[in-house]
Amino acid sequence: MDTKRLDLNLLQTLEALLEEGNVTRAAARLHLSQPAVSAQLARLRAQFGDPLLIPAPRGMRPTAKAEALLAPLRDALRQVRDMLASHQDFDPATAHMTLNIACTDYAQAVAVIPLLRRLREAAPGIRVAVRNLEPARLLAQTERGEVDLALISPDCAPDSLHARFLFDDRYVLIGRHGHPALQGEVTLEHYLTLEHVVVSLGTGDFSTTVDAALAERGVARRVALSAASFLLVPEIVAQTDCVALLPERLALACRERVQLRECPFPLRRFDVAMAWHERSHGHPGLCWLRGELAGLMGAEV
Template sequence: MEIRRGDLPLLVALDALLAEQNVTRAAARLNVTQSALSQQLKRLREMFGDELLVPGRQGMSPTPLALDIQDPLRSALQQLEEVVSERQAFDPATTGATFVLSGTDYGQLVLSEEIWRRVHGRAPYCRLGWVHFNPKTVVDQLEEGSVDLLISADTSVQESLKAQTLMEEHFVFIQRKGHLRGNAPPTLDEFCDLEHALMSVAGGSFVSTPDERLREMGRRRRVVMSLPSYVMVALTVASTDLVAVVPSLLAYRFANLVDKFELPLELPHFRLLMAWHQRQQRNPAHVWLRAEVL
């Protein structure tokens, strides 16, 4: 027997009928008419292929199948009631929930401390976990609930997800302190001649936004190293003669190790987004979390 979405009210009615073993009392318990409940009992009998309740000396008596169903049905409905009650009564001050966020190391670096202060300040017993952003799996993770929020650039957020803007960002040029090139913004010729490192989320790519813009201009730069994290890019630049194009807030975090300059070409700004799956849209705990992150 397949239980469909619209069958839940019938199962609630069956639970009341088995508890009361009387249509009048069960109808009063459910706040429905006896006629409506009798119609539901008729549909239940068709669904289960069994009489379920038959006339007895003191009302109605459950059949053997109904007796087998009674306890598991009550338990399942009770668990559902507890889940609904918990959702409606979410209290950040007492919750021990674990919230999981996905993001690149850049998103974690610039936002994790502030998010932790906000969340932990109001929910002292909760836990906050970060997992590394994987563009191939993150939508499935959000849908199945293993990840609550995605923190990522707008270019990496699929349209199927709900999203809100956290901040606007732009790219800058970085080089190590004391670089032989000097301490002035690079010209376009210098930019193209220098050896660059870049960040590739998927790993192994040697092309990113600056390369696409340079191609439009009929130019190209020398990308000699591809790394899977912005932090590794910054640390590599800080200890070599390689240069890089990185988000400005990342450069700010490494200001003691690298110098930053404006780029000699125009690149589009980007937005850092908070994204989530539609299934979490009305979840009270999730609504609260999004408000704290925002």
């Protein structure tokens, strides 16, 4: 192969084509027209002497040579990107970029909203795209650059990702104002007589780690509703006689609608960290954003 005829744009197109398996999606990712990407694919096929992508029932699938190229291609492009990023001066006030964050709605409320307020003041050209946290897919998403930063429990973060502590939190009991069962001390025995709302993100389960902790004590609570969103829970509790355990940072933001009480049995505090891939580790803009978020959350910068 004559490497003098191979430019960086072609390699980036090859990476997008192999990862997307579809010319249209690759074109959208690269902000190019479909005919332009098709023309670049033709040049790549000529230079590598291989079809690289062949038709499949859903889009296109890579050839054996293309599959062998993908890993070293990713590594080479990451090194080039990191090298270019490390030599760029980053000015938040004039920067234009998109930060892709994966997190739960709880983390959106307590971390992303404060970050967005900060960005509107210091970096108005930085946009934030929030997507649902999917721990099972997170490593692949960060490898492909679909997620720049994840807000996640350290125990759930893939070991190969960089991670940094942001804050810790604890669960408190919430109920509606004037709830007749929350006027005096809430004992464990009293707690078990109430109907409860739990959060089960996307699974609909009625049992959580709290129920496991109660089972160790030989008791169980009555779960009336399994919600798919943390943010929905205060509204449900405010309009019913159900109660719920909610992270304190989120509960405090809702105290006009609900009252907060101590959990009647001990529960461990939990940590929230931010996690990111090596490919974005040295990016100056993302480094700045991670530092800002850590500062907002009270973590040591």
